[in-house]
Every structure is written in structure tokens, then in C-alpha cells.
Amino acid sequence: MLYIIDSAHIELIKKCAEFYPIDGVTTNPTIISKEKTDFIKLIKEIRSIIGPDKMFHVQTTSTDCKDIVEEGLRLRELMGENFYLKIPVSPEGLKATMELKKQGVGITMTAIFTQQQALIGAKAGADFVAPYVNRLDNIVSDGVHVVSEIVNLFKVHNINSKVLAASFKTAEQVHKIAMVGTQAITINPELFEQLVYHPLTLYAVDDFEADWASVYGNQKIIDMIK
Ligand code: G3P
Secondary structure: OEEEEEOOOHHHHHHHHHHOOOOEEEOOHHHHHHOOOOHHHHHHHHHHHHOOOOEEEEEOOOOOHHHHHHHHHHHHHHHOOOEEEEEEOOHHHHHHHHHHHHOOOEEEEEEEOOHHHHHHHHHHOOOEEEEEHHHHHHOOOOHHHHHHHHHHHHHHOOOOOEEEEEOOOOHHHHHHHHHOOOOEEEEOHHHHHHHHOOHHHHHHHHHHHHHHHHHHOOOOHHHHHO
16 A cells, blocks of 8 residues: 655654655645645645656646646756656546646646545546545545455456545545555655654553563674674
8 A cells, every 4th residue: 555645844754754654745725725835836846756657646726627737847857856747626627637637747636525426536547546435424424445446446447546545634544545556645744754753662661672672781782793
């Protein structure tokens, strides 16, 4: 499963890229606007932090096909390989997806709330479809159920598009989404840290250190090997 960071916060992205096995970064206009800075400078900086090999998903702010296509082509030029234009699902967005695919631009169809939106997005040529798990849970739908049906639909119909589940608030949502075979998730850096952290791990490490020190003091294995 691909782990992607849903953030435009430079310091947090730097930390995730240094310490965690992440596969890329996703942004959207809300995430970008939180940084209150020059958009082009910001996305260039994110690209330079994650490097050319990791995926970078940037969302269009246009709603009509012609402008979406133009933004997609310009952004792809600027961002290079492994770039995906995020397009919210809509008639204009689907038309833009079909046109951009012909020109080889990667597409993530986003703001997906139903199985059929995902299937139609995939049919239009989207490389990824992004269902919103927590926002589905918030309306007393079932994010995990919707995502698992999309995963199954893609299997049954032999569709190559991948599911990039988005909108997470809890580690439990992440775990359940991973269990249904989702190919990718995007989560904020704070939630990524929660996935790594467990207090019992810290207790275990404290015990290891104390037991080692009781016999070997400050010596490290590396000193013993030299
Ligand atoms: O990037 C889209 C998605 O992750 C939005 O998440 O937390 O605003 O529901 P959220």
C-alpha cells in the first residue's frame, strides 16, 4: 500500500520524507491555502523536498474543462514526472480527464463519495480515484464499506485505476481501509506519527536500554566491533 502525505507544510513534509517510507504528497486548495504563501514557490519547494521519483498530486482550482486541461498541462511541465492533477469528479472534470489522458497527464479523480463516481472516473482514465473516508463517516455513511466496494469493483471489472483513500481522522480508519486492499492512502503528518507511535514500544525500549546498561554500561555494539 502506498503511504502519501496530505499536507503542504514544508517542515512536516521534510520530516516525513526524512523519517518515513512515504510514496509522495497530495495537496488540495484547502491544504495549500493554510500555508498563506506563493502557490508556485510552495509546490516547487515540495517537489524539491520529495525529489522527482515520488508522486506529487496537486489539485486544479478550475471548474471548466478548457481551464482544467490548461492547468494540468502547465503544472505537469512545472512538476515533471510522477505528477498527478487532482480533479474533483464532475461532467467538466470527466471531460478534462479524458482529454488530459490523451496527452499523458496523470490524473487523480477526487472528492469521490460513491462507488459509481469512482467507476466512472476510472473509466474516463483516472490513474487514482480518491474517496473521502472520514467525510463519509461524518454523514453516517460508511467510508470503509464504500472504499471496499470500489476496490472490489475495480477487481471484478479488471480496472487498472488505483484507489487512493483520503480524508482520515483516526488510526482505526486507516487500519480498516488497509485491510480491504486499498492500493494507496493519503493522511496528514500528525496521523502518520500516530500510526508509528505506541507507548508499549517506548516501555520496551526503556527496558532494553536498562538491561544492557546493567551489564555493559555505556558501551555500544559499534565500539565492541571496532
Ligand atoms: O485531500 C483530500 C482529503 O484528504 C480531505 O480530507 O480531512 O479535509 O476531509 P479532509
